[in-house]
Amino acid sequence: MNPYILAILLFGLGLGTTITFASSHWLLAWMGLEMNTLAIIPLMTQHHHPRAVEATTKYFLTQATAAATLLFASVTNAWLTGQWEIQQITHPLPSTMITLALALKIGLAPLHAWLPEVLQGLDLTTGLILSTWQKLAPFALILQLQPSSSTLLIILGLTSTLIGGWGGLTQTQLRKILAYSSIAHLGWMFLVLQFSPSITLLTLLTYFIMTFSTFLVFKLNESTNINTPATSWAKAPALTALMPLILLSLGGLPPLTGFMPKWLILQELTKQGLA
C-alpha cells in the first residue's frame, strides 16, 4: 500500500479511538467509532483477495448495524432524558440497546458469529489490529455505562465464555482459534464489569499483551494453521521454545500471567453472593 495512504489510515484509526476516549457526548463517541470502522476497511481489503473482501463486507455490515443501534439508543436517551452525557444513561431501554450494540461491536456472544469468519479472511497484521485496537473504543464506552441490567451482563459474559471455549475446541485455523479466544476473554471481562471495572480493565490490558505476542509470533513464522508452528523449530528454535508459554498464558494457565485476571475475577465474583 502507498505509505502516505497507510499513514492516513493509521492516523484515522488512532484519531477515531482518541475521539471516543475523549468524548462525553454520545454523538462524538459514535463519530469516533465510525472513524475507526471506516479507517480499517481499506486496511482489510488491501490484498484484494475475494476472502479479504468478504471479511471486509461482513465487518462493515456488522459494525454499521452496531453503530446505527448505538445512535438510535443515544437519540432515544436524549429524547427520554433530555441530555447526551455518556455517563447519564439511566433509562433501561437505551442502556440495554447500547450494551447490545457495543457487544456486537466487539464480538461478544451471542452476537459473535461474524468474528471468526472476519478474522479468518484477514492477514495477521490486520487481524491483530482488529483484535486489539478496535476493542479499545467500545470498551471505553462500556466502562462508562451505568449497568442497568446485571442479568444481561452476566448472560453475555457466561455465553461468551462458554461459546468461546466450545467453538475453539477443534479448530485448525489459528486465526479462528484466536477469534474464539477473544470471545472467551471478552466474556470474562463482562462478567466482572459491574462489580469491579478496574479488574475488567486489567483483564483487557493483559489480553492485549498476550494477543499481541501471539499474533506477532504467528506472523514471524508465517503460520496460519496448527501444522505450521509444529515445524517452525528449524526456523526459529528459541521462539518455538517460548511459543507454548505465550499460548498457555493466553489459555489462562497458572502460574503464567494469563491466569492472574481469571483468579481476580473469580475472587471478586465469589464475594458478590450471586447464588
Next chain:
Amino acid sequence: MSLPRITHLPSGRLLSTILHHQPLLPSIIPLTVPKRAVIQGEYRRPGQPKKTKFAWQKINFNFSKGLEGIKKHFTLLKKEFTDRWVGPEGKPIVEHMLEQNRVVWEFRGPESLREWTVSSDREIGGHSEAYLKLGRNNNTCFLYGTLSSTPPRDGETRYSGYCTMRSKQPLASFDRKKHHDWSSFNTLQLRVRGDGRPWMINVSAETYFSHQKDDIYCYFLYTRGGPYWQDVKIPFSKFFLTHRGRVQDDQHPVWLDKVVQRKIPSQSDDKTDVSLP
C-alpha cells in the same frame, strides 16, 4: 361520494364471461395469479418447456420419509457433538498433524458413485452424453460418453460440447454446508488412465457474494491414453482463477480451508467418444 360503488366488486359470472372473451378485450388484466417464473423473470432458454408448477408443488410429502430424515439428521448432529471431543474433523489431533496425505475420493462400491454428479451439455440442449460406472473390479470408476460439439439450435448458443463429473458438496446435519479443509496440503494427486485428450481439473471454494458464485480454480490434466495408469500431481499454486470460464486478470491463490467441490470436465471440437477411468 361514490365510494360504495367503487368498492363494489363485479360478480363471478361477469368475470368468467370476461375471461372467455379475452381476445376481444386484451386490455383487461388476467385475474389468475401469474406463475413464479413470470413474477421473478426467470430466463427460459428457447426450446425448454415452460415451468408450470410452483416449487412447493414439486415436493413429494411423505410421512415415513420425513421420519427417516429426522432420524438421520439428529444422528448426524449427535455425531458432530461427539466428534468435537475427539478432534478436528472427527480425528485425533495427533493424526491430523501427522498426516501427510489424505484420500478424499476413492471408488470402492456403488455408494462411492453417489458422491459424484455427472452432467453434459445435454442440460442446455446439446447432444453430448456422459455416464459414470464402476470399473470391472469395483476398484475404479469409469467416466465415458460421447462429446458432440454441435451447438443446440436455440438461436443463442454458439459453442457446445462438454461433459463433466463433479463431486457433491459435503453436508452436515440438517443439510448445512460443510467444507473440505485442505490447508495442511499443497498438492492434488490423481490416479487416472485417460483417453489421450486434455481434461481440466476444477476446484471451487466457498464464496460469499452471488457475484462469486461461478468462481472456479482450474488447471489442465493431460492424459496419455496408454494402457498404464498415470499419477498426476498438481500443486494447488498452479490453479488459476476463472469466472464463468474466463481467466481473470486479477489472480489469487486458492484458499484451501473451505474447498467445496472438485470437477473434471472435458471439451472437444468435434464429436468424439471420451473415457476417463
